[in-house]
Amino acid sequence: MKTRITLALLAALSTGAAQAGGTDSGRTEGLLDVNGARIHYVSQGAGTPMLLLHGYPLSGELFARNRNALAAAGYRVITIDHRGYGQSTAPATAPGSLETYASDALTVMDRLNVPKAIIGGMSMGGPITFEMWRRAPERFLGMILIDTIANPAGIVEQHVWKGMAQKASTFGPQSLAPELLKDMLTGMTRMNRPADGAFLSNIVKQASVEADVAGATVLATRPDSVLTLKTITVPTLILEGVEDTVYPPEFSMKIMQNVAGSQLVLIPGAAHAAIFEKADAANRAIINWARAHNLR
Structure with missing residues (x-):
């Protein structure tokens, strides 16, 4: 099966914009005791399970604009806050690691009676998704990789994440918001939709210092997952903001080239988040891809 690249032209997504509405019907949320931590989850919808994993240093609320549309299209959308982020907590002795994040997510699936799911990860959620695949490929119906990377961190990037950890330790989690916001959203969005920046900033501020340090360490020391890409056998969608400066489109193109039959959708006017x-464009891309592969 050939790989495919799609440009998600916003002008062609009017139906996607309509689907981004909807209600919170079928929504449940709570805290689960998982591997010594308390993991907050939200489950919305009643169809094919779709587990979405957030990036650093965010929470499941990153997907607040995706739940309604995807649930209305026939999916049970499950989001979690990684330990120490959002409403989740973690013991001081286990603030988080790549292996722990993956184990937490798989255990949440068990606790919610979800044997298989479409599993997707944004940014740091990508390496977590790869670790879940290495551990339990039988749990995947499909895979969604969102503004993420399979390569290990180079020397410069390692120091960036170490700097983030040091800043959080010295000045608190709220100090990371201005550092990250310039990469999460395009300049146009930051100027014209300040509420978007405030929303993401508030999420960043919810993390604990320990979680910020743990997540930065995971990103700085993540393993090389390029060889893992070649083992992926489930339908795979890659979503990429054209203006992403954290993990630019070149990295998503490399993922596509290494995952047989994968599809890359480029989203104009969007950065790392x-x-x-551009939730409407992302929702339409996910729904079209999932339906094309009968993942419903």
């Missing part, structure tokens, strides 16, 4: 910034 494309799933939030």
